[in-house]
Amino acid sequence: MAGYLELFWSFFKIGSFTLGGGFAMIPLMEKELVQKKQWLSKEEFLDILSLSQAMPGIFAVNMATCIGYRLRKITGATVSVLGNILMPILTIILLAMFFQYFRDNTIISHIFMGIRPCVVALIAAPVFTLAKNAGLCWQNCWIPLLSAALIWLFGVSPITIILIAGVGGFLYGRIKDRKEAEI
């Protein structure tokens, strides 16, 4: 049985030592929770992983919520999430306070002038790497093109796009089912 402190500590380690975002945590989580502590079976871990990816929210936090809940109910979920995000939050706060005073430093501002175009490229690249996984093809490529144009040129909120896409996907699936049933 996982103790609260043990649970907190496991997720604290996972959250504090992974660079590169939530998905980079998967191997570490598997090693710590499935292999070392044996709190979950591999199948359970994979089920929770696909659920955390599909549901709204931050992937790593969803993982911590589900695994914590599965092991020790609501308190377990709470300590796991806190463990997971504590170090990242404190690190960011320290850096935010630091940069507030050094942002106008000439060297730092030069460095950031180099970094900014890099960040824009790092946001642009996943559009293409994620496209394959999302199943993008000639029939549906109008969806991201139209969404991007509506947000970029007409100031439509991304949340509106998400709502329309969700409802659209639901209706499309239902209509396709009905047509297949008729045939």
Add this chain to the structure above:
Amino acid sequence: MIFWKLFYTFCKIGIFNFGGGYAMIALIQNEMVEKQAWMTTQEFTDIVAVSQMTPGPIGINVATYAGYTAVVNAGYDAWWGVLGAFLASFSVILLPFLFLLILFRFLLKHKDNKDLNNIFSSLRIAILGLIAAAALLLATPDNFGSFSESPVRFGVSIAIFLIVFLLSLKKKASPILLILLSGVVGGIVYGFC
């Protein structure tokens, strides 16, 4: 009051966040920069850079930093900024957390539901557009310099953009490494000319 607005905005961002960290960057960019004008494009870009280089989920890092910056920009001192940082990260996880706790068993049992899968596959496609729009909205003279004002800076920016784009697309180079290298290039190029 900014704290209430921050709470509401990040609750909204949390529950509408499908499809990982980059989709969340798109949502935060839209709410913070375009809609509320709590920070400049430049400040937001810097926040993303720092968030990618520090440990933890990128969504949490961006939310924390954006919460801090929004409050400080509204004229409060750094300690209120710290409160804003905690508030933003708390709000962004609140609704998905409650949602998962309440529906955990149900969702695990029905994860192969046809309707849910249709919704998610449609969302995955639309989210590509969200991320593309965020990149386009960040490609401004603030971040790249302008050709008429400083052709050198504009040229360097475009070169960095293209090289990083290709390296991360074709070679799957580490974002942290690319940010560090771009920083070094910026420091050297702008420091000496």
